[in-house]
Amino acid sequence: MTAQKILVPTAAIIVFLILWELLVWAMGWPNFRMASPSDLLPAYERYWELFLTMGWQTLWRTVVGLLLAVIFGTALGMVMGFSRVMRDALYPLLVGFNAVPKATVVPIVALMFVGWHDFNTILIAFMISFFPIAVSVSIGLSTLEPEYRDILRALGASQSQIFWKIALPKTLPEFFGALKVSVTLAFIGTNLMEIVSPHGRGLGALFDSGKTNSDYPLMFAVLIALAFLGIVLYYIVVALEKTFAGWADRSA
Amino acid sequence: MENLIEIADVRHTFQTASGPLPVLDGLEVSVPEGGFVAVVGPSGCGKSTLTRLIAGLLIPDEGSVFVHGARVTGPRANVGMAFQNPVLLEWRTILDNVLLPLEIVASPLSKTEKQDRARKLLALVGLEGFENKRPSELSGGMKQRASLCRSLIHQPEVLILDEPFGALDAFTREDLWQTMHKVKAEEPFTAVLITHDLRESIFLADQVVVLSGRPARTQFTLDVPDTGIRTLDHLYTPEAAEMLNILRHQIEVAQGRVPAKDVA
Numbered sequence: 278m279t280a281q282k283i284l285v286p287t288a289a290i291i292v293f294l295i296l297w298e299l300l301v302w303a304m305g306w307p308n309f310r311m312a313s314p315s316d317l318l319p320a321y322e323r324y325w326e327l328f329l330t331m332g333w334q335t336l337w338r339t340v341v342g343l344l345l346a347v348i349f350g351t352a353l354g355m356v357m358g359f360s361r362v363m364r365d366a367l368y369p370l371l372v373g374f375n376a377v378p379k380a381t382v383v384p385i386v387a388l389m390f391v392g393w394h395d396f397n398t399i400l401i402a403f404m405i406s407f408f409p410i411a412v413s414v415s416i417g418l419s420t421l422e423p424e425y426r427d428i429l430r431a432l433g434a435s436q437s438q439i440f441w442k443i444a445l446p447k448t449l450p451e452f453f454g455a456l457k458v459s460v461t462l463a464f465i466g467t468n469l470m471e472i473v474s475p476h477g478r479g480l481g482a483l484f485d486s487g488k489t490n491s492d493y494p495l496m497f498a499v500l501i502a503l504a505f506l507g508i509v510l511y512y513i514v515v516a517l518e519k520t521f522a523g524w525a526d527r528s529a
Numbered sequence: 530m531e532n533l534i535e536i537a538d539v540r541h542t543f544q545t546a547s548g549p550l551p552v553l554d555g556l557e558v559s560v561p562e563g564g565f566v567a568v569v570g571p572s573g574c575g576k577s578t579l580t581r582l583i584a585g586l587l588i589p590d591e592g593s594v595f596v597h598g599a600r601v602t603g604p605r606a607n608v609g610m611a612f613q614n615p616v617l618l619e620w621r622t623i624l625d626n627v628l629l630p631l632e633i634v635a636s637p638l639s640k641t642e643k644q645d646r647a648r649k650l651l652a653l654v655g656l657e658g659f660e661n662k663r664p665s666e667l668s669g670g671m672k673q674r675a676s677l678c679r680s681l682i683h684q685p686e687v688l689i690l691d692e693p694f695g696a697l698d699a700f701t702r703e704d705l706w707q708t709m710h711k712v713k714a715e716e717p718f719t720a721v722l723i724t725h726d727l728r729e730s731i732f733l734a735d736q737v738v739v740l741s742g743r744p745a746r747t748q749f750t751l752d753v754p755d756t757g758i759r760t761l762d763h764l765y766t767p768e769a770a771e772m773l774n775i776l777r778h779q780i781e782v783a784q785g786r787v788p789a790k791d792v793a
């Protein structure tokens with residue numbers, strides 16, 4: 278059962294790499310058009326240490342940005358979920374904020390806090406990823422059926438008891454659904470900033486240096502490394518979801 | 530005899546987006562200690578609002594609600610509620626769901642005593658062996674049984690049942706009626722039951738209150754003679770048929786479909 282869960286995706290990835298290799302070989306594409314998996318290995322070998330340090334940079338900044346998004350998004354969602362007035366007041370603001378393409382915000386933030394590279398990157402990761410969390414928490418709380426509230430309220434329970442015992446756990450499945458979207462968004466935010474920032478760090482910066490030096494295999498190698506990190510982050514969230522909201526999964 | 534619940538001349542108006550909506554207008558309900566009152570009335574007339582008054586979740590504009598001689602001014606721990614929607618918490622086991630009120634209400638019992646009491650209640654309603662199951666593993670009728678245990682775990686003075694059997698099929702419903710009698714014999718309570726089912730009202734209650742259409746006032750009260758332990762057979766006696774006829778007529782009056790006629 279678990280062996281199958283690991284073997285099947287691994288096999289799928291291997292098949293994908295073989296097809297990729299065959300395609301590049303059959304079409305006779307040069308490296309600057311499309312590098313093939315066999316070209317990537319030397320790139321990893323040469324820059325092994327860079328990949329580790331840059332990967333770590335990207336990873337920790339994404340996670341910190343995401344954690345801030347979770348804290349802020351949950352707090353905002355709670356405010357909007359419990360108060361109709363706050364929901365009406367904040368919703369248009371929030372939607373407008375989310376509608377601004379972050380690609381346009383990145384250069385602005387990069388200039389605003391020039392030199393504060395870690396701060397910049399975390400800020401963008403945060404800004405891009407808190408929206409789904411805030412919306413899901415507020416919807417989860419505001420759609421709580423009144424009977425759930427009433428069974429506790431009739432006993433004299435406080436608002437915070439109702440929140441911890443019922444509202445919060447009941448919102449967890451929606452929260453994790455949003456977190457899966459947010460983790461990918463935060464990751465994109467981090468990389469955007471790393472690519473755009475002068476003297477940046479992280480995998481985005483490594484990608485940028487590959488571009489400057491016309492090192493095409495390196496650029497493709499970074500893409501694969503990003504995909505790998507993205508998968509790892511996503512499945513960490515899935516594992517957390519299983520632990521804290523596994524009860525919502527009816528398929529088991 | 531002193532009444533446990535005394536609702537006198539209660540009026541209430543909701544302020545809605547489309548203007549004021551009078552819901553209760555001259556409500557009178559008295560329930561003696563240990564009594565079981567069923568409340569029937571047209572859809573949307575204000576029955577659930579009445580339950581919220583007793584629970585202290587809503588304070589009426591006018592009139593007063595007394596429980597055990599004390600004016601109700603807010604929620605008190607002495608009520609238990611069960612609704613049509615069993616509202617069990619999916620992330621808890623059945624046992625932990627039943628124990629929920631004891632996490633809010635102060636109780637002299639130890640942890641094991643609480644659990645023993647929950648197990649005893651579950652066994653009483655026929656849910657022995659389901660203590661560690663999740664709500665999603667139970668049928669609708671079983672969920673309603675668990676919900677009933679939760680509403681009784683803290684030994685409330687007043688049990689408020691807002692159409693708890695409304696969504697169940699006829700056979701399951703009759704099963705639960707009999708369970709109610711069994712539970713009441715073991716765990717005495719005073720109950721107010723909201724229902725749409727007239728047979729249910731005379732099977733379970735010793736008094737049936739008919740409310741008028743909105744705004745609701747007490748239109749009619751029927752005393753159900755105490756026939757000892759009631760069985761389903763009682764529903765097919767001439768006496769039962771007559772009570773059902775009277776109630777059906779009163780409902781039609783409440784709905785405004787026929788004028789009131791004198792019933793002897």
Ligand SMILES: Nc1ncnc2c1ncn2[C@@H]1O[C@H](COP(=O)(O)OP(=O)(O)OP(=O)(O)O)[C@@H](O)[C@H]1O
Pocket residue numbers: 543544545550552571572573574575576577578579
């Ligand atoms: N908090 C509220 N604010 C505004 N209007 C309300 C509120 N609660 C109930 N109402 C309105 O008051 C009326 C009576 O509601 P209530 O739920 O008490 O009726 P009911 O007799 O229980 O109905 P049903 O038979 O459908 O269960 C309805 O028209 C309802 O829309």
Ligand SMILES: [Mg+2]
Pocket residue numbers: 576577578691
């Ligand atoms: Mg109702």
